[in-house]
Amino acid sequence: MTQLEFAALAWAGSLFAGFLGSLAGLGGGVVIVPMLVLGFHVDVHYAVGASLISVIGTSAGAQAAHRREGFSNTRIGLFLEIATTLGAVCGAYLSTDTPTKWIAIIFGLVLVYSATASLRKKKRADVFRKPDPLAAKLCLTGTYPEGGALVPYSARRVPLGFGLMFGAGTLSGLLGIGSGAVKVLAMDEAMQIPFKISTATSNFMIGVTAAASAGVYLSRGYINPAVAMPVTIGVLLGSLLGSRFLVKARVRSVRIIFAIVIALLGAEMIFNGLTGRLS
Amino acid sequence: MNGVGVRTPCDSAIHDSAIQGAMSTILRLLTVVAGMVILTGGALLLLRHGDAVTSFHTFAGEPASLRLVSEIVVGAMHGQCLAVVQFGILLLIATPVLRVLFVGISYFIERDWLYVLVTAIVLAVLGSSLMRHKL
Numbered sequence: 037m038t039q040l041e042f043a044a045l046a047w048a049g050s051l052f053a054g055f056l057g058s059l060a061g062l063g064g065g066v067v068i069v070p071m072l073v074l075g076f077h078v079d080v081h082y083a084v085g086a087s088l089i090s091v092i093g094t095s096a097g098a099q100a101a102h103r104r105e106g107f108s109n110t111r112i113g114l115f116l117e118i119a120t121t122l123g124a125v126c127g128a129y130l131s132t133d134t135p136t137k138w139i140a141i142i143f144g145l146v147l148v149y150s151a152t153a154s155l156r157k158k159k160r161a162d163v164f165r166k167p168d169p170l171a172a173k174l175c176l177t178g179t180y181p182e183g184g185a186l187v188p189y190s191a192r193r194v195p196l197g198f199g200l201m202f203g204a205g206t207l208s209g210l211l212g213i214g215s216g217a218v219k220v221l222a223m224d225e226a227m228q229i230p231f232k233i234s235t236a237t238s239n240f241m242i243g244v245t246a247a248a249s250a251g252v253y254l255s256r257g258y259i260n261p262a263v264a265m266p267v268t269i270g271v272l273l274g275s276l277l278g279s280r281f282l283v284k285a286r287v288r289s290v291r292i293i294f295a296i297v298i299a300l301l302g303a304e305m306i307f308n309g310l311t312g313r314l315s
Numbered sequence: 316m317n318g319v320g321v322r323t324p325c326d327s328a329i330h331d332s333a334i335q336g337a338m339s340t341i342l343r344l345l346t347v348v349a350g351m352v353i354l355t356g357g358a359l360l361l362l363r364h365g366d367a368v369t370s371f372h373t374f375a376g377e378p379a380s381l382r383l384v385s386e387i388v389v390g391a392m393h394g395q396c397l398a399v400v401q402f403g404i405l406l407l408i409a410t411p412v413l414r415v416l417f418v419g420i421s422y423f424i425e426r427d428w429l430y431v432l433v434t435a436i437v438l439a440v441l442g443s444s445l446m447r448h449k450l
Contacts, residue, residue: 243410
């Protein structure tokens with residue numbers, strides 16, 4: 037394959053991944069690594085590095101496109117970033133010593149989990165309860181508008197959420213994904229933050245988390261510019277297109293199709309990892 | 316509505332101030348510039364070496380010229396296409412770091428020392444990952 041052919045095909049694939057990813061609310065990053073590894077036979081480390089850069093690009097692009105920060109809670113985001121950035125640096129260092137085989141298997145498992153999580157029904161936000169003493173001390177509280185009134189909320193089970201966020205960061209650094217699914221799990225399920233808030237806050241955090249591991253990847257020589265260039269531009273354009281499209285049509289069928297694709301990719305990554313085809 | 320006593324001291328005008336507007340303009344500009352630099356480097360790469368046969372199947376590790384911040388900047392100045400792409404990637408990595416710094420400045424203006432400290436910790440972690448292999 038020539039440089040031009042690779043760039044054109046990887047660009048087109050990433051554009052499509054970014055577009056579908058933003059429609060399904062998962063981000064394109066999650067399909068980039070399988071696409072590069074299974075489709076283009078790119079080494080897993082280069083694929084993870086390129087994906088990581090595309091995650092930063094998508095996050096920065098989304099924030100540049102939307103003038104308002106939405107309902108993101110900066111304090112919750114910033115506080116949890118201590119956990120995600122520490123985890124991301126750990127994940128990036130782990131990635132060096134982890135055999136390709138295991139990265140593929142872990143990646144496959146995360147894909148399968150993300151697929152099921154994306155189909156789960158969103159629970160309505162709980163009614164406000166007394167805030168945790170720790171959450172109150174850290175100001176992890178706020179209000180959001182619903183039905184013309186301001187509804188107060190407060191984070192709960194802060195240590196559990198903090199721990200899960202460390203895990204999300206580690207996965208992000210190890211696999212080069214935004215690990216939005218795990219972040220939302222930590223905020224929705226563990227900390228019981230309303231869905232609107234947790235989604236917006238997770239978008240704010242994803243870029244920062246990815247930047248923490250990208251530094252380690254870059255300085256270790258895992259970021260190949262010829263691979264990262266078409267992928268980053270493709271995913272960025274695709275996700276911007278997707279978010280435009282999303283305003284018009286919020287289609288559940290796209291979500292279901294994407295979830296099935298992701299689950300199948302996950303199964304193939306696990307299979308390839310187990311049979312040692314990738315090393 | 317005011318059932319929560321702790322809420323009021325936590326509220327802030329962080330999203331509304333003029334400084335905040337200027338900061339988000341800078342971030343938006345940086346994102347666009349980073350994208351442009353990556354595109355430029357990519358165009359140079361494809362123009363010069365578009366027909367070269369490539370394979371990324373075997374991991375080799377990038378040379379120091381594409382790993383170290385100082386050498387990337389020097390290479391980009393000399394118009395080496397891969398270094399230009401890598402420089403754009405560096406700018407992209409800098410965007411969220413700058414975003415955190417700006418949020419920290421907002422908390423500093425509001426004298427919310429707890430969150431100035433939180434910001435400092437996050438920036439220290441980010442800095443350690445970006446700087447560790449610089450020399």
